[in-house]
Amino acid sequence: xxxxxxxxxxxxxxxxxxxxxxxxxxxxxxxxxxxxxxxxxxxxxxxxxxxxxxxxxxxxxxxxxxxxxxxxxxxxxxxxxxxxxxxxxxxxxxxxxxxxxxxxxxxxxxxxxxxxxxxxxxxxxxxxxxxxxxxxxxxxxxxxxxxxxxxxxxxxxxxxxxxxxxxxxxxxxxxxxxxxxxxxxxxxxxxxxxxxxxxxxxxxxxxxxxxxxxxxxxxxxxxxxxxxxxxxxxxxxxxxxxxxxxxxxxxxxxxxxxxxxxxxxxxxxxxxxxxxxxxxxxxxxxxxxxxxxxxxxxxxxxxxxxxxxxxxxxxxxxxxxxxxxxxxxxxxxxxxxxxxxxxxxxxxxxxxxxxxxxxxxxxxxxxxxxxxxxxxxxxxx
Amino acid sequence: xxxxxxxxxxxxxxxxxxxxxxxxxxxxxxxxxxxxxxxxxxxxxxxxxxxxxxxxxxxxxxxxxxxxxxxxxxxxxxxxxxxxxxxxxxxxxxxxxxxxxxxxxxxxxxxxxxxxxxxxxxxxxxxxxxxxxxxxxxxxxxxxxxxxxxxxxxxxxxxxxxxxxxxxxxxxxxxxxxxxxxxxxxxxxxxxxxxxxxxxxxxxxxxxxxxxxxxxxxxxxxxxxxxxxxxxxxxxxxxxxxxxxxxxxxxxxxxxxxxxxxxxxxxxxxxxxxxxxxxxxxxxxxxxxxxxxxxxxxxxxxxxxxxxxxxxxxxxxxxxxxxxxxxxxxxxxxxxxxxxxxxxxxxxxxxxxxxxxxxxxxxxxxxxxxxxxxxxxxxxx
Numbered sequence: 116x117x118x119x120x121x122x123x124x125x126x127x128x129x130x131x132x133x134x135x136x137x138x139x140x141x142x143x144x145x146x147x148x149x150x151x152x153x154x155x156x157x158x159x160x161x162x163x164x165x166x167x168x169x170x171x172x173x174x175x176x177x178x179x180x181x182x183x184x185x186x187x188x189x190x191x192x193x194x195x196x197x198x199x200x201x202x203x204x205x206x207x208x209x210x211x212x213x214x215x216x217x218x219x220x221x222x223x224x225x226x227x228x229x230x231x232x233x234x235x236x237x238x239x240x241x242x243x244x245x246x247x248x249x250x251x252x253x254x255x256x257x258x259x260x261x262x263x264x265x266x267x268x269x270x271x272x273x274x275x276x277x278x279x280x281x282x283x284x285x286x287x288x289x290x291x292x293x294x295x296x297x298x299x300x301x302x303x304x305x306x307x308x309x310x311x312x313x314x315x316x317x318x319x320x321x322x323x324x325x326x327x328x329x330x331x332x333x334x335x336x337x338x339x340x341x342x343x344x345x346x347x348x349x350x351x352x353x354x355x356x357x358x359x360x361x362x363x364x365x366x367x368x369x370x371x372x373x374x375x376x377x378x379x380x381x382x383x384x385x386x387x388x389x390x391x392x393x394x395x396x397x398x399x400x401x402x403x404x405x406x407x408x409x410x411x412x413x414x415x416x417x418x419x420x421x422x423x424x425x426x427x428x429x430x431x432x433x434x435x436x437x438x439x440x441x442x443x444x445x446x447x448x449x450x451x452x453x454x455x456x457x458x459x460x461x462x463x464x465x466x467x468x469x470x471x472x473x474x475x476x477x478x479x480x481x482x483x484x485x486x487x488x489x490x491x492x493x494x495x496x
Numbered sequence: 497x498x499x500x501x502x503x504x505x506x507x508x509x510x511x512x513x514x515x516x517x518x519x520x521x522x523x524x525x526x527x528x529x530x531x532x533x534x535x536x537x538x539x540x541x542x543x544x545x546x547x548x549x550x551x552x553x554x555x556x557x558x559x560x561x562x563x564x565x566x567x568x569x570x571x572x573x574x575x576x577x578x579x580x581x582x583x584x585x586x587x588x589x590x591x592x593x594x595x596x597x598x599x600x601x602x603x604x605x606x607x608x609x610x611x612x613x614x615x616x617x618x619x620x621x622x623x624x625x626x627x628x629x630x631x632x633x634x635x636x637x638x639x640x641x642x643x644x645x646x647x648x649x650x651x652x653x654x655x656x657x658x659x660x661x662x663x664x665x666x667x668x669x670x671x672x673x674x675x676x677x678x679x680x681x682x683x684x685x686x687x688x689x690x691x692x693x694x695x696x697x698x699x700x701x702x703x704x705x706x707x708x709x710x711x712x713x714x715x716x717x718x719x720x721x722x723x724x725x726x727x728x729x730x731x732x733x734x735x736x737x738x739x740x741x742x743x744x745x746x747x748x749x750x751x752x753x754x755x756x757x758x759x760x761x762x763x764x765x766x767x768x769x770x771x772x773x774x775x776x777x778x779x780x781x782x783x784x785x786x787x788x789x790x791x792x793x794x795x796x797x798x799x800x801x802x803x804x805x806x807x808x809x810x811x812x813x814x815x816x817x818x819x820x821x822x823x824x825x826x827x828x829x830x831x832x833x834x835x836x837x838x839x840x841x842x843x844x845x846x847x848x849x850x851x852x853x854x855x856x857x858x859x860x861x862x863x864x865x866x867x868x869x870x871x872x873x874x875x876x877x
Contacts, residue, residue, distance in 0.1 A: 127511045130504065130531045133811050133827035133839075150511045152531050389822055389844075398818060407821035411792055411844065430514050437779060440788035441770055446514035458514075463770075463792065 116159045116168075117178035120447035120456065121377045121393075122147035124385070125178065128393035134401070139168045146447045147178070161186040169195045174400045176355060177376050180208045181254075198304070198354040198400035199375040206351055207375040210260075211252040211285050220350055222343060222370050225288035236270040239286045248287040249273050261321065263289065290364035295371070296330050296337075297380035300344035300357045301395040301405055308345050309395065309405045311388065313337040316360070316380050322454060325474075326383045326417040327467070328410065336368050347373060356381065356396045379419070379456065384408070386443050386461050387415035412463035416470040418478045420458040422451040427483040429457050435480040436460070442477040497540045497549075498559035501828035501837065502758045502774075503528035505766070506559065509774035515782070520549045527828045528559070542567040550576045555781045557736060558757050561589045562635070579685070579735040579781035580756040587732055588756040591641075592633040592666050601731055603724060603751050606669035617651040620667045629668040630654050642702065644670070671745035676752070677711050677718075678761035681725035681738045682776040682786055689726050690776065690786045692769065694718040697741070697761050703835060706855075707764045707798040708848070709791065717749050728754060737762065737777045760800070760837065765789070767824050767842050768796035793844035797851040799859045801839040803832040808864035810838050817841070817858040825858065 118140030126147055129136045139155050140148035148154040157164030159182030169175045174196045188201040199207070206212050217224045228239045230249060240247050249270065251260030260282070264270035270286075277284045295318055299311040313332065317325035330337050340361055347370075348357045358378030360371040381392035390398075390406025398405055420429050428451050429436075436444055446458040460477045464470040499521030507528055510517045520536050521529035529535040538545030540563030550556045555577045569582040580588070587593050598605045609620045611630060621628050630651065632641030641663070645651035651667075658665045676699055680692040694713065698706035711718050721742055728751075729738045739759030741752040762773035771779075771787025779786055801810050809832050810817075817825055827839040841858045845851040 123511065127508060130508045131824070131826040132814065133829045135530070148533075149516070150533050152529075152533060152535075154533075389824075401815075403815045404819040404821070406818065406823075409822075433513065434782075434784045437787065438785040440785070441790075442787075443512075443770075445512040448514045 116165070116175060116182060118142075118145035118147035118151075118154070119178050120146045120445075120449070120458075121178035123150055123447060124382075124391075124445070125176075125377065125393045125397065126151050128391055129397055132394070132397065134397055137168065137172055139165070146449050149448055159183060159186070161189065166190060169197075172196075174198055176396070176400050177204065179376070180204060180374070184208065200352065200354070203351050203353050203375050207373060208253055210250050210372055211283075213372055214285070214287075216350065217347070217370050220346060222346070223368055224370050225290055227285055227287040230270075230274065230284050230286040233267065233271045233274055236264065236274070236286050237267055240267075240270075243288045246289045248289055249277075249284050250287055251277065252283040252285060254282070259321070290362055290369060292362045292364050293366075294332075294363045296332060296340060296361050296363065297378070298340040298344040298359045298361065299378065299381045299384070299392055300341075300348045300353075300359070301355065301392070301399050301408075302348045302353050302357065303399040303405060304354050304402045306349070307405060308348055309408045310341040310344055311381060311384060311392065311408045312410055313340045314380050314383060320454070322419075322421065322456075323379050324419055324421070325471075326380060326415075327471070328383050328387055328415040328417075332363065336363070339368055343368070343370060351375070355399045356392050382445070382459050383415045383417040383461055385445070386463060387411060387417075413465050414467040414470050415461060415463050416467070416474040417459050417461045418474040419456055420446075420460065420478055420481050422453055422455040422457050423482065424453050425483070426451060427481075429481040432481050432483060436477040439473055439477050439480075441473055444477065444481070497546070497556060497563060499523075499526035499528035499532075499535070500559050501527045501826075501830070501839075502559035504531055504828060505763075505772075505826070506557075506758065506774045506778065507532050509772055510778055513775070513778065515778055518549070518553055520546070527830050530829055540564060540567070542570065547571060550578075553577075555579055557777070557781050558585065560757070561585060561755070565589065581733065581735070584732050584734050584756050588754060589634055591631050591753055592664075594753055595666070595668075597731065598728070598751050601727060603727070604749055605751050606671055608666055608668040611651075611655065611665050611667040614648065614652045614655055617645065617655070617667050618648055621648075621651075624669045627670045629670055630658075630665050631668055632658065633664040633666060635663070640702070671743055671750060673743045673745050674747075675713075675744045677713060677721060677742050677744065678759070679721040679725040679740045679742065680759065680762045680765070680773055681722075681729045681734075681740070682736065682773070682780050682789075683729045683734050683738065684780040684786060685735050685783045687730070688786060689729055690789045691722040691725055692762060692765060692773065692789045693791055694721045695761050695764060701835070703800075703802065703837075704760050705800055705802070706852075707761060707796075708852070709764050709768055709796040709798075713744065717744070720749055724749070724751060732756070736780045737773050763826070763840050764796045764798040764842055766826070767844060768792060768798075794846050795848040795851050796842060796844050797848070797855040798840050798842045799855040800837055801827075801841065801859055801862050803834055803836040803838050804863065805834050806864070807832060808862075810862040813862050813864060816861040820854055820858050820861075822854055823858040825862070 123146045137153045138151040184205045246265040249262045262273045302308045313330040315327040344359045358374045362369040385391045443461045462470040462474040504527045518534045519532040565586045627646040630643045683689040694711040696708040725740045739755045743750040766772040824842045843851040843855040
């Protein structure tokens, strides 16, 4: 279900294993619909054709969370196999529910509370100080549905505008974030799990720009992050990939949020690991043995190709970027829009700074810059 | 043109680069037709729909040589771009023509001569001794179209049965083959070439069973093999992958035959090299810069999954093989038949014998054997 780039890369991983993929796409021009041998037009609700699509499949999986959990649950009851299950998707959709579950598990999370009125927020800020973070319970991603409120007035404004859009919001302690990282775990129905190396994620405006593997965090924190991922996967009964995003603040690890599907932070694994997140996701949902998550090179850098107001379609500049012989380019064949993920590049190597320089050069060539200014723009220095 | 496993793996390589592939398939169930977003039923002749198919494409390429060179030439004259060109395909189809060209280039080849009658063969054997090799000028592959004749009677028999099937045959010096290897080169229209590491090929009954990279031949021979590949690619104006098969006999290298397309001996490059033969073939035919052919691990072993009279469909046993976490499995989703290539597995590692043990274990699990007897059956010891 879903035909974005995650589905596209899942289609790519399915072919060598002889797995037939049917894609449920909103539009025939969607990223995955362009490469799948079988596409059905529809969406993740019974009203939009989910049932006949799902009933054709041995197992149904997701490339996003924008599905009707109620409808998925109804089909599960009728015997259709969804992995992850409706129960898992329900938690992955709901940031409030995630916080509650993580609290029950004793995981390190920021303080949080309901924010049904600005009084709730004021009371929370009295205990934890301004600024505070306000978060949509449902539907936020890539920095959407997250606001900072520095005082009562800003909180009131955010709550009111969220309320007008019918969004429920909760309040969270502001953390002085030093850096961010992510951990991917894959779990099959019988319970086996594998954990990927922790990846440093470089965010800008809430969107991930760069992945660096292995993480440069102290080993104690990366071990803790891997254990946390496995714990959450087991607790939620995840089948397939679980991505856990972490903050590092005050020198410690904090769980931010999760996605129960292949995730942008795992794209390094396509070339960087023996088994990519997409292949392991497929193996997991079919209850096959999971593949090794070992790195195949000392360092891996992945840089996202993001659309900007004046950036070219990366397909136009592809031959330029390919003149860097070590670069692996992945284009999603999506219409360029500001902030939209249009592709990514990955570079493996023995020298971390060098992999970063080459990856950023490629991205600047793809988005229309020149190779010369890439070290500056990418902040690679 | 063509929808076998080579086309299938080309489709897999095209998606990350945003390249749209249209497949010309004989049957809807052909290996590549199962995974391509766009398939046309037909074959490589004007009578079977080549023109409308080819005219839709920016560039047309091949996954086999069973095409009408005359028809391809006619479409080339009408402005359709074929890479490799009709001229190159004509040589790749014709073993006699290959020998003649290689002789002109001063390459090391066995002595050869026309064999239009058994007298020709007798005269050749007087100079070079029995046994001799008889070869079909056109259409041989995987050991088909090659016969050994130990004396006049056997030669006569072979010539007569070939004649009845309308096959032209020539005669070649018998070489005491010690081992075989292959070299892949990729060339783009403006002339740039890249060479892959030379691969040792383990043949049985004329079919390649195993690839070992890097080659264990003396460095002098691997350098010579790479140079030979580049020379042939330039001489024939090859665009795309050129595979050159070599014999080692009497301690020296001999050119056997060529294929102007991705080739079984290059399958190790999918995981083993920065850029696979399929990706570089696509880049070349689009006149894009070629990618690095560097190995990403010290040792790579690829073992073919071959059908046998009693072997299972490898899809049935796939989960068993995946329990070996380092193994990369590629299934072609073809009906099992004795001797048919149904897939391959690749294992990377720091220890060559270990990669061989694991790769053969996987293949025996896939074809229905048990992991325990694999070291014997595979001759890994």
